[in-house]
Every structure is written in structure tokens, then in C-alpha cells.
Amino acid sequence: MVKNFFAIMRENRSWLMLAVLFFVGGITMSYTALSQEPELLRLLEETTLTVLQELGEEIFSGPPLVGIITLLMHNLLSTLQIIFMGIFLGLPTLASAIANGSVLGFLAYQLAQTGISPLPVLVAGILPHGIFELPAFFLSVALGLKLGYHVVFPLPELSRKDTFRKVFSDIGVSMPYIFGLLAISAIIEVLITPLILGSF
Numbered sequence: 182m183v184k185n186f187f188a189i190m191r192e193n194r195s196w197l198m199l200a201v202l203f204f205v206g207g208i209t210m211s212y213t214a215l216s217q218e219p220e221l222l223r224l225l226e227e228t229t230l231t232v233l234q235e236l237g238e239e240i241f242s243g244p245p246l247v248g249i250i251t252l253l254m255h256n257l258l259s260t261l262q263i264i265f266m267g268i269f270l271g272l273p274t275l276a277s278a279i280a281n282g283s284v285l286g287f288l289a290y291q292l293a294q295t296g297i298s299p300l301p302v303l304v305a306g307i308l309p310h311g312i313f314e315l316p317a318f319f320l321s322v323a324l325g326l327k328l329g330y331h332v333v334f335p336l337p338e339l340s341r342k343d344t345f346r347k348v349f350s351d352i353g354v355s356m357p358y359i360f361g362l363l364a365i366s367a368i369i370e371v372l373i374t375p376l377i378l379g380s381f
Contacts (some may be wrong), residue, residue: 207282253267253367271329314366
């Protein structure tokens with residue numbers, strides 16, 4: 182099974198690179214747009230920041246175990262949506278990759294506006310759990326994009342039915358690893374990340 186998983190990773194490295202590219206593009210576009218149109222910051226604070234605050238309160242207001250399960254279920258549901266909404270030509274998956282990157286761009290700009298260097302804070306706040314969550318996210322985006330692509334273009338020498346069977350097989354093999362990465366990420370984000378950010 183592990184061998185199959187790493188074979189899938191190698192097979193889909195181009196899709197993984199695209200996932201990273203769109204995510205980084207979202208960061209860049211968000212930060213650049215805010216730099217050129219600072220009034221957008223207020224709008225984003227009223228929408229994105231509110232959503233993040235509500236999710237944070239839901240996760241951190243109760244016992245840590247409840248917070249971990251809540252965060253894990255939220256991320257797992259988002260992951261499944263990213264993958265299977267790819268059936269619509271990959272467009273919702275593409276939008277999710279850019280949107281998630283845009284949130285980081287927004288947070289970086291907001292920190293910079295308050296006189297705080299964004300890089301150390303974002304690294305401290307994201308890296309500990311991000312080394313597990315981001316690979317799961319990028320793999321989910323890659324699988325969603327691949328699914329959308331093969332709606333139109335079957336694999337060479339395979340029918341569309343057999344192509345879908347192959348893609349869904351890749352998804353099935355990948356899901357336990359995605360779940361494991363998200364579970365580790367949720368534990369770190371709830372138990373460790375707040376302690377690290379407290380130093381800032």
C-alpha cells in the first residue's frame with residue numbers, strides 16, 4: 182500500500198506542482214491586490230477574518246480533544262470537497278487552491294500593516310502543522326485537478342470509464358494518508374501552535 186501511494190505521488194507530480202503553483206499564485210495575487218487597493222483590506226476583514234475567527238472560537242473555546250476533532254472534520258470535509266468538486270472540470274478545485282493561498286496573502290499584508298514582520302509569524306504559526314497539512318492539501322488539489330482534466334481527456338489507450346476507475350483508485354489509496362496527515366496537523370495546530378504564537 183505504501184509503495185502504491187508513493188507511486189501515485191510520482192505519477193501525479195505534475196499535478197502536485199500545479200497545485201503548489203496555484204496556491205503560491207493566490208498568495209501573490211492577494212498581497213499585490215491589497216498593496217494596490219488597500220481599501221480591500223476592510224472588506225476582507227469583514228468576511229475572511231470573521232470566518233476565521235468564528236472557526237477559531239469553535240476549535241479553541243472547548244476541550245482540546247473536541248477542538249482537534251472539530252478541526253480534523255472541518256479539514257477532512259474541505260479536502261473531500263476539493264477532490265470531488267474537481268468533477269466540474271477542475272474549476273472549483275482550482276478556485277480552492279487560489280483562495281487558500283489568498284488567505285495567507287491577506288494575513289501577511291494585515292501583519293505588515295500593523296508593523297509586524299509577517300514572515301516569522303507566519304512561519305511560526307503555519308510551519309509546525311503546515312508540514313503535514315499542506316502536503317495533504319496539495320495532494321487533494323492535484324487529485325481534484327486530475328479528475329477534472331480526465332472528464333474531458335481520458336488517459337491514453339483507456340476508455341473514459343477505465344480512466345475514472347484509475348483516478349478513483351488513486352483517490353482511494355491516497356485518502357488514508359491524507360486523513361493521517363490531517364489528523365497529525367490538527368493535533369499540532371490545537372496543542373502546539375498556540376504556544377508558539379504566544380511568544381509573539
